[in-house]
Amino acid sequence: xxxxxxxAHTHFIPESLPDECRGRPEWGVGVExxxxxxxxxxxxxxxxxxxPTFVDVDEKLxxxxxxxxxxxxxxxxxxxxxxxxxxxxxxxxxxxxxxxLAELVAAGGxxxxxxxxxxxxxxxxxxxxxxxxxxxxxxxxxxxxxxIGDAQLDDPRFTTVLETAESLGVPLMLHPYYVGxxxxxxxxxxxxxxxxxxxxxxxxxxxxxxxxxxxxxRLNFLLVxxxxxLPYQIGxxxxxxxxxxxxxxxxxxxxxEYLDRFHFDTITHHDAxxxxxxxxxxxxxxxxxxxxxxxxxxxxxxxxxERVAAGSRVRARVAGLNAVELFGLTIQTSIEVTS
Numbered sequence: 001x002x003x004x005x006x007x008a009h010t011h012f013i014p015e016s017l018p019d020e021c022r023g024r025p026e027w028g029v030g031v032e033x034x035x036x037x038x039x040x041x042x043x044x045x046x047x048x049x050x051x052p053t054f055v056d057v058d059e060k061l062x063x064x065x066x067x068x069x070x071x072x073x074x075x076x077x078x079x080x081x082x083x084x085x086x087x088x089x090x091x092x093x094x095x096x097x098x099x100x101l102a103e104l105v106a107a108g109g110x111x112x113x114x115x116x117x118x119x120x121x122x123x124x125x126x127x128x129x130x131x132x133x134x135x136x137x138x139x140x141x142x143x144x145x146x147x148i149g150d151a152q153l154d155d156p157r158f159t160t161v162l163e164t165a166e167s168l169g170v171p172l173m174l175h176p177y178y179v180g181x182x183x184x185x186x187x188x189x190x191x192x193x194x195x196x197x198x199x200x201x202x203x204x205x206x207x208x209x210x211x212x213x214x215x216x217x218r219l220n221f222l223l224v225x226x227x228x229x230l231p232y233q234i235g236x237x238x239x240x241x242x243x244x245x246x247x248x249x250x251x252x253x254x255x256x257e258y259l260d261r262f263h264f265d266t267i268t269h270h271d272a273x274x275x276x277x278x279x280x281x282x283x284x285x286x287x288x289x290x291x292x293x294x295x296x297x298x299x300x301x302x303x304x305x306e307r308v309a310a311g312s313r314v315r316a317r318v319a320g321l322n323a324v325e326l327f328g329l330t331i332q333t334s335i336e337v338t339s
Contacts, residue, residue: 004070004331005302006323009173009224009265009289012074012114013040013054014100026089027082046079046178051293057107063292064111068302070320071110073327074101075143076117078175083121083148090119094129102137113329115141115173120148123157127164134168140327141170141222145177146203153203154210162216171220171263171326174203192296200228205237208258211250220326221261224289226268231277234259263326265289266305266318267298274308283314287323 014020018031018038028043031050038050052059054077064072076097082090094117101114116133118126126144133139142165144153151157153174165172176199178191185191200223207213207221223230230237237255241247247255259281267289268274278286288305291297298304302319309315323329 004320006320007069007072008287008323011077015055053293073113087122091125094119114139127160143173146199154206154212166219173222197228201230208255213261222263227264283317
């Protein structure tokens with residue numbers, strides 16, 4: 001059995017960003033040279049190298065070839081969510097980024113797809129932008145932060161965004177947004193190493209306990225980084241729900257019964273952790289992911305899947321078939337992973 005390997009979690013930056021941001025100081029983003037390399041820098045202090053695969057289609061396709069990936073679903077570099085800037089500036093940036101993504105996808109020869117970024121600081125504008133991106137730009141979903149400033153995704157103000165995604169039949173990929181300081185995580189790169197999986201687990205747990213998933217039965221979420229800490233502490237959520245009244249306030253059944261409302265990517269950085277994830281949620285709920293070109297990405301997800309998957313059907317599902325179904329993709333590439 002063969003299937004196209006699809007990377008459901010990989011990032012892009014608009015190629016024109018270095019020029020564009022020079023004239024848009026309100027975005028709070030710039031590009032500067034450090035040791036002969038270009039870096040994206042934020043007013044909040046976060047910075048990272050502008051890897052060529054962020055911006056260059058040919059470089060991206062060559063990198064995919066080297067890793068045995070046939071199709072990549074591109075999403076904006078998460079530090080560029082820019083939820084902290086005024087709403088009208090956020091709307092302008094999201095529209096610029098999504099138009100740039102649509103151009104990137106069109107230049108990819110059928111080997112790229114894209115999911116939108118949304119100006120979540122203005123939920124009505126975010127819902128309108130999602131509708132435009134799906135209906136006019138043919139993007140296949142949206143990536144949103146695990147929190148929006150101090151607000152959590154189960155806040156009623158975001159209902160219009162969730163309802164729009166549900167009505168359009170497209171998934172929402174939840175990605176931590178960690179620009180700026182976080183108490184206790186500033187040292188040792190813990191903002192990313194520990195903070196990202198923590199944020200994902202918190203957001204997913206709140207969507208469960210708040211009844212948000214129950215109110216939106218046709219809405220699908222993709223949790224990155226293997227679902228963060230959620231899969232490995234789901235028993236604790238169930239236990240808390242069984243012994244305390246607070247978790248039962250808005251939830252009439254055990255949290256684990258809602259795991260089938262999430263998809264999870266393969267980025268666990270540990271073979272045993274991926275085996276446990278597949279055992280817990282089933283092969284139909286897991287999609288391949290890399291998080292490239294960030295340094296915390298999985299450089300060889302296809303190889304990890306080959307080591308971990310118990311059978312050809314599992315490998316075929318996780319390598320590509322699940323992503324095809326989740327995002328409604330049409331595959332136009334001949335690159336395959338033998339399973």
